[in-house]
Amino acid sequence: MTSDIKQYMEQVGQRARAASRAMARADSATRNRALSLIADAIVRDSALLRAANQQDMDSARAAGLAPAMLDRLALSDKAIDTMVEGLRQIVALADPIGEISGLKFRPSGIQVGQMRVPLGVIGIIYESRPNVTVDAAGLCIKSGNATILRGGSEAIHCNRALAKLVKEGLLGAGLPADAVQVVDTTDRAAVGALITMPQYVDVIVPRGGKGLIARLMEEATVPMIKHLDGICHVYIDAQADLQKAVEIGFNAKCHRYGTCNTMETLLVARAVAPTVLPLLAERYAGQQVELRADAEAQAILAGYPQLAAATEEDWSTEYLAPILAVKVVADMDEAMDHINRYSSKHTEAIVTENYSDAMRFLREVDSASVMVNASTRFADGFEYGLGAEIGISNDKLHARGPVGLEGLTSLKYVVFGHGEVRS
Template identity: 50%
Template sequence: MQLEEIGKKAKEAESVMRVLDTNTKNEVLQKAAENLKKDKEKILSANAVDMENGRKKGMSDGLLDRLLLTEARIAQMAEGLCQVAALEDPIGEVLSMKKRPNGLLIGQKRVPLGVVGIIYEARPNVTADAFALCFKTGNVVILKGGSDALHSNQAIVESIQHTLGELSLPETAIQLICDTSHETAEKFMRMNGYVDVLIPRGGAGLIRTVVKNATVPVIETGTGNCHIFVDESADFDMAVNIIYNAKTQRIGVCNACESIVIHEKIVDAFMPVLAERLKEKHVEIRGDERVMQALAGQEDVKKATEEDWGTEYLDYIISAKTVAGVDEAIAHINKYNTGHSEAIITENYTNAEKFLNEVDAAAVYVNASTRFTDGFEFGFGAEIGISTQKLHARGPMGLLALTSTKYIIYGNGQVRK
């Protein structure tokens, strides 16, 4: 199907979606969850084709992990649909209503964005999440996934479209652009008149390309060069457990820890303990001179370069920087971070509050893993992405991020003088 035809069908579906009642939305989401589980064999078979193609292309372990679907991950996608169904529908909410001296009642009402375009890479779970959030907020969604996940995305979209058809709703409330060429992607970014907002979700290269080339308004999601600062008062066991989780639980995700910052007073005592734990996953440490001294003679330790401080590895690699205190830690993090998620491990209340107040990021943690920056974990049911910009939405984007507002005005014959 040609892009313009996809756009026209999306606009036709939008007129139905924007007035859909909450009960119908929830029924569709719950039925779609059931059908995803029923269709799991078809989805897993499609994903197996993508995984095999990915291995042949030499995709990294981190990217293959993003691409992989399992029975458990399909169940989690289905659970995400059910959780979104259980959330309060924001559409139609009247945010304010004030009476003017001339008798006009002027209020604001929450409404759908319209047609949402999403460009994303090898993350087939995004397909279900995007549908759930867009559908609950009365939006139509056009998806442009990468070639690496094409078969998986097609299988998921077909399952959801079957659900829509079963319940007599337009199947074009969700559409997948199957042409994975760069030319088609660039045309999609310029579909003003059909697409109301565009959301890129993927690596730095994809996001830069969308921001540079799109004429459709963009909500920028970001890469995750996430840091954990280990303060001098930190509990070592807590710090090691948090860093191990944040770095190794899933290496190919944007909320994984890519860099640690250590107070100089504890570097000699702490780094050998951390290095020993990270050996379980063969994590390579790239450290500054003080870290190198603390880990002298150990394997999996290399000298860091300036480039390392700003790198999102998506691999079993972590950089390690020594600082004189919380002020230097904050300065280093604000210089090299990507505005995603940052954490401090400390028992010092003053330093914790200073870190929370001064670190410039969408999510800032005290004594917890950066891996929690996620719509599901934040109670949103799912997420459309992690926004690292500062306009409209920031952090995990749930239902509210996919809405706009309009003014509603009640009068009784007023005319302007």
Template identity: 85%
Template structure:
């Protein structure tokens, strides 16, 4: 296969389909999403079988447990995909919305209209649910999509692609509105990120190595985050009935996700109270604690204990490993977070309202939380229905990227025959 020619063909087809998507009615796009949801429910057994092929091949290839976890398509994951599509249907359609209309002294009216971005290329590893999440959000927002999933999920992605095409055609929309790259050749990625004539934005979802490569090579703008170094800070005025479950859940709910806590900060005033209570909770999960000297002294006897190195503050483990540091108050906590955080998600546990507001204002991350687990940093949990990814950039979208993140604004002008003097 000539990969460049193949990708150019997908690009041309996507560009043509994007025009049809932009003019399709909201009802038509919603119908497509409902048909896709119904098809996924109907073909759940087929999807499980395809996923089993992928998982078996991944185990033979020796994939790490974190990647196997992402690859697995459980019954709950299938239900979540279906529910996500139906939630997206229920969301207001942003396309065509006109806002900020104002009369100018000349007599013209000036406002802004929300419009699709056009063609969105999504590059992702493992998680087959991304195929459906991305397709759903792109369809709802009037965009076309080219989806390049990881080679480890090729069987499941092919099965999902057929169901998405079925739903699109059933609603009278072009099947080319969502195309799954049907090759595992890595050259397809290089081709897709260097064809700005066909692709308007790239959304990478994968490991740090993938995204670092795309940042170097892409000639197409990207919505992305490089890694997820997330913090929880337990303030001196924290309620431990909240702090302990949050600190446990943020680390151990799932290890292989970008919103998992990687560093726990504890105010020195309560460290001697908090750590002895947290330690057995982490020990039960066999979490290795990499502690700074002060925390290490309080954790003597903990079965999975190591001294923290400076590199631990900037490491996304995606594993049962947690860095712990004792800090001297709010200033030190915020300074540590703004120095080492990847600007993804950071949380404070406190009963002090002023401290909470200060943390919200001064921590420079895409999601900042008070008295909640970082695991909530997710488009589904935020009510977006589904997310196409999470951005820790400040332009064009930030945080979980839902419908509005896949649109842009253009100026519209209404006149009555005015001419500029």
């Protein structure tokens, strides 16, 4: 059975590689036409899609899936509208492919520049949400890549129905149907095969929880655009504007608890801790946020309803919950030392009115996003103006931070010559 799956995935890979050549050749209008046709087909067949989703929901309920999972699996009318709107927005984005930059004449006479080109074949591995099927297909089509989508087994009926519409759109625009393939098996061996076919797959984008990604990292031989953790910090400087500090400290924790750009540790300069911590505590108390504080912060926060002593483990925990670690630091240097030690290098923010501190923090904190006087919650492809987001990368090589269409491309050198040879 497993060897059957391997063979099946090998064929999927070969077809994707072949389709990637046609995608790289296709012009902007053709790729956009495919995206529009897919959007139209989804609108036309929304009742069929809802029925397919209902099948998945029924099986999932029968299998006793947790309510949170069921919620993510559901494809409401609104979710369908959002998918369609997302495709139309991708159509409207500038085509990243083919742009030549930096074209310069060299002393030898050749003219050298860099052309933006698709990566080739992108593998996407994700969990229940069926909308990812369309979002990811859309971004890959726009960026001239072929893609292999491996969704959660619980969403297989809906994903199959979506795949059919995507193929219809591709064929309608004269593109190969294999440019987007949904892996049509729920066997887990398919994932193992997908992440170990570097000959067919150029990059894997896993979208899912830490457990999924950690498992993939152990086995993958294909490079991944991924992030594991979002242990984000806000540092309130001695020269912070207190109102900004309170608003940012509150928003970064309480706007949403389950997102990777949510603050998990608050660092406060000693000089302002006695002033700012009680103001923040008032806000946190209204949301029943549990505070895990170092001794100094504990003393200041005495009487807070949900207060505990922070343990060493707290500094490196991504709570994804209404829990916040709090620490008083001497100054920005101590704050940056703490961040360098415990941060997952996702997003950190400083609140300060001091110019030199702001500039030093931006320069010296080694995270994918570094902010001055803004909530960490802004670390997001849409908020950054990428137009779309395929994921957020914690890696330093290739794409770092929110990854949009450009992250699915690469630059090759192009040389315009006139018969030049090297002497």
